[in-house]
Amino acid sequence: MRLCFLVEEQYRYDGMPVEVISQLVSWGHRVDVLRPGSSLLSLSDVVRAGSHDAWVLKTVSGGPGLSLLEAAAGVGLTTVNDARAIRGVRDKAVAAAVGRSRGLPLPVTYGAAHPDALADIPSSAYPLVVKPADGSSGRAVRLVPSPERMIEIRAELAGDGMLIAQPYIPNSGTDLKVYCVGGELYATERNSPLHPDRTTKERRVPLSAEVAGIVAEVGAVYGLDLYGVDVLLGPDGPVVVDVNDFPSFRQVPDAAARVGRAILNLARTGSTLPRPPLPHPSPIPAAAGDGR
Template sequence: MRICLLTPDPDHPLLAATTALLTPHHQVEWLDPQGCDDFPERFPDPSSLADVYLLKTRTPRALALARYLETHGAPVLNSASATALCQDRTAMADVARRAGLPFVATRTEPSLAPLVAAGEPATPVVVKSRHSRRHDLVARVDDAARLRELAARWPDEPVVVQPFAPNDGWDHKLWVVADQVFAALRRSELADSVPGERTRTFGPGELPAGWADLARRVGEVFALDVYGVDLLDAGGTPVIVDINAFPGIRGQSGAPEALAALALRTAAGSRRPRVPAAP
């Protein structure tokens, strides 16, 4: 089988470990979509296509390449449409809540200016860039002064606004590869800074009842095969605050094996493609 990694960083720990598992019997190559300018010249006929592509980057160029490959019959994990859906936090919240998932209440604003004009917030909120990307805006806002500060730094940024859910200061990070769930606790970037450990890894059997099934349900709704779900424990009730397509899944025993097996099943055509719900 030919497996191609769509990434600028093939040495990422998850990808490197997966490559090591596959290379004894399969051909693994990589392609940085940012350097791929002319798709028809690079892929002149079906024989030039790999058996499966792993989409570990979410730039506009990467999504365009993934769509091109899919149009010409190549399977891509995750699909371009599923990956793009997870980049629009407004669409993400809409799809999740219509599907009955416990996603945090989310409203959209064209910028932070309307919130400043309205004198918000009356209660703590979290503001995030509407369009998820590296180094985007994610911040807790407790008062008008903090909001004015962010508005000055991000004057034209479309945002989503979510109520700050009281919690224990730990994000439950759940990662799923082909329905296999991995989990860890990570100190929330929005929590008060305290000394001590930042990450705690634990087994899916240590999750509260129903949380692993909830993570798998996210994959069904969003048509994702490799993804992450960020959950908060709000008084014993899980609240989804973010969904990520193809996250890093660092340090999780068994994740490379699960990804390698998924890639081979997909390349062999034994995995049935899914389509995400429309926002």
């Protein structure tokens, strides 16, 4: 197969996707790598029907790669994930509105094009978590304890574009990152970005049937095949606080091969294993052949 990876400079040497690309090449597939953030591209030559079996995106949330992926989808090429699904989850305001309307356990979400508008949020909603609607990797996530503090940081927020604010969910200081790869779910526990003082080492943990069902539903609601979900275990149950279309897949065993096989399956069929995934985490399967 011939695949095209769109890779932002930030991820040029990152294990994900570098190890996946190496794995695919070792299996005999051709992988072209485009760096949309730093290269001049002849779009009419690069984005054309039949050029590749699938395009894969690994870029920062606000980078130019998504436009290229959407162009590839527009000429009929397979994309990983679906380009419309990626657009939907990368705009956190859109993702929050869609997710809550479909019954996912997301927090109440306020949106504001300018930080001054956040002053209208009722004081009873505090403390608040405020972040850019196009943020990623925990960038510019702030815990705001009071309306007075919100006024104090307005200047800091002014450069973040569209903002969302959600009531803080009391939690232990750690959150769950659940990855979906080829229909299988893998959960890790890690420090919450709002509690950097904690020293919990990221590790794999068992996944409850309740959280597994929520994560499976996330994939169905947003139309994602390869994805990650951040979940907080709050006093009223699990809460989805973020969805990523192509995460790091840290702590997923044999991640490069698993992700590589999922990409190849998507390129061939347009979908991975049937959704939703099993409600319980299944035993780690043996590697199925060499992925070819």
